[in-house]
Amino acid sequence: MRPSTCFILLLTTGLVLLLLMGIHARSSRVSRQAELQERAMLVHRLRLTDLCLFTEARYTRHPAMADLHAPFQDHPTALEHFPSGSLVTPPATLQRSYAPRP
């Protein structure tokens, strides 16, 4: 077999797999819809505000609820103390205030 034939076959296989990948993604989303719904219902029922990703510290567990002092209540240098602190950026809420302008 010519090397170019071999390579073209390989490339085509790769592209087909890429396509299959896309199809898999789409079909997974459809088939796992029920599971997603269940999770969403749980969020609604329990009135949750955060994903349970980082359970190291309070401000990492509920980043959306954290205030300026939450990190430091866990540890004096907490913002960079826990590894997930380097992943979690300060929540958007800390940047603004709804207090009426003077």
Place this chain on the structure above:
Amino acid sequence: MIALQQVTKTFSISPTTSFTAVDNVSLTIARGSMTILKGPSGSGKTTLLALIGCMTRPSSGRIMLQGVETSFFQATDRSEGFDSSSLPERFLTEIRRSTFGFIFQQFNLIKGISALQNIMLPAYPTGEQQPVVRQRALELMEQFDLLRHCNSPVEWLSGGELQRVAIARALINNPIAIIADEPTAHLDSQLSQAFMESIGLLKDSGKTVLIASHDPIVYNSSRADQVVEMRDGRIVQQEPSV
């Protein structure tokens, strides 16, 4: 047929100095003949071969090619052919590829690939179908008794076999003319004789042969129709061999 009319090639070395490799050369090469360019190194033989083979353009003068079939020029249109030196680059390359086959002093084969692949290499960019080219290459290998080395890497071949591979490679695109630059420089007498025999056979089959050499075995060969002696870029003596 190839006719050179007052061809000069000058290379500029610096803004003020230049070097004339070929000086006012006029030469006619008949179709199906064997012409030998004789002379010491630096006499302009290689440059002249390059000019004829459309590898470079002359600084002045004309090189007429007659009887060459190209996609843009019908051979029957004009009896004296066309001037290759005035052609745009892409036509020149087309002519070079299909009209001339080159054999080099160092053979210039690519290491690491097989003899067969080396022979097929000049045909790759022409877009010709690979099975067709392959078949032709195998036929050439058979002609030159190389079939058993079909898939051997060229490093395994002896000097004589390499020479034959180089000749076969020059023939892959069915050229009208073969141009060889010092082909026997690295060969012993026996192999040099063998080379001249192979080349003689090619000439018999209708190919035009042009060889530059300072090897007596070559220029004293009985097969040569014309021996042109060059020195310092000029023709000093010209003798049609009897």
Place this chain on the structure above:
Amino acid sequence: MHHALSRHRNILDFALSSLLRRKAKNISLFLVYTLIIFVIASLIFFVQALKREAALLLAEAPDMVVQRMIAGRHDLIPTNYGEKISAIRGVSEVTPRLWGYYYDPVFQANYTLLAPDTAPPPPGTITIGSGVARNLRIKTDDLVTFRSYSGTPLLLTVSGIMPLHSELVSADLVLMAAEDFQAMFRMPKDVATDLAVTVANPRELVTVANKIVELFPDTRPILKSELLRTYDSLFDWRGGMMVVMLAVALLSFVIFAWDKASGLSAEERKEIGILKSIGWETGDVLLLKFWEGAVISLSAFLAGVLLAYLHVFFSSAALFSHALKGWAILYPQFTLVPTIDGYQLSVLFVLSVLPYTAATIIPAWLAATIAPDAAMRS
């Protein structure tokens, strides 16, 4: 057309044979390239899937959460604030939320205790997240002891475990009745952790928030849009570890494209000379170099992306889990729903394949443009 295709294939043939001639070097190039693409593509898949999941789930979060602050710090909110807030026009419902953190010294894990207002577990029982169950190695009907703030231990029976596939939101949750919660933390009955406010018209959210702050200057409303934005930017490319990983990947890529671009070896140069002398044009030589580069970059890109997909969506990003877990004892088990961000993958393609191909062609340019007669001489 046929002619052109044939030419490409022929040159591709030679390009492949050239690559195979320097097998070791090219295989290692391919592997490194694939690895780099694998890391970056895994990051792309993982982050996109997580972001998407967060957006979908948190769409169900409360419209607004009102926290109370004392001296800039979060404090418990009196439930009677809720009465005044529900009187604001546009507010349809105000529910006090009872939730907090419990640190388990035995397992050194943090749990989130929550007293739901709808269908709470009967007093004396708890419903736990599957992460907690896994950690404590307990199942339904087991007894769990909590150390309450009053010093007395609180014994609670596990009445249920939340489903495994909800771990992303519930892994560390412990649901209990409000009485147990208040007993646990010695929390008075007239306060809550914060208030969940439902606003019928989402466009009135900011107005309502302003009014709440006007009514109670010691409160801090958090809108759902801000929740979502927090998670959107959670794995932002700015984020620490991401930047490091990305920087390493890009740096290695630059180093190895540089190696390519720093010029051809003498052998390669000689080969180009030979090709030119036997009739190959500059364009043919450049096409050859293009294919040499493209073969590696295209295959590496495909391999890297496919492997990344398998890694993230079939093994739950096993290689990242260490980094994400950090020092947490409790880490949720979850399989992300596959998401493909075509835009980011195309950017990755352009940023990796193009520079690499350029790095292969450009150094060859000079060698490829030598005049054939010079090639003949050498």
